[in-house]
Amino acid sequence: PIEEAIVTRGGVDLREIDSKTMASKICPGLYFAGEVMNVDGPCGGYNLTIAFATGALAGMSILTQSRKDAKTT
Numbered sequence: 001p002i003e004e005a006i007v008t009r010g011g012v013d014l015r016e017i018d019s020k021t022m023a024s025k026i027c028p029g030l031y032f033a034g035e036v037m038n039v040d041g042p043c044g045g046y047n048l049t050i051a052f053a054t055g056a057l058a059g060m061s062i063l064t065q066s067r068k069d070a071k072t073t
Helices: 046-072
Strands: none
Touching: none
């Protein structure tokens, strides 16, 4: 049962995410990271690696985009 689960499956389809920026291909300005995406690995740190790596990439991408936006306003 879900109440006893350590890992669940499901989330945002990876085909809907730009893997270079973690940005949504559908909704501009929306970024994804970690277990909100449809990825999972065995317990023991694999999911943490995904969370840290995609979180860092999303954060850097948001910063880059915000700097671009600031130059145009």
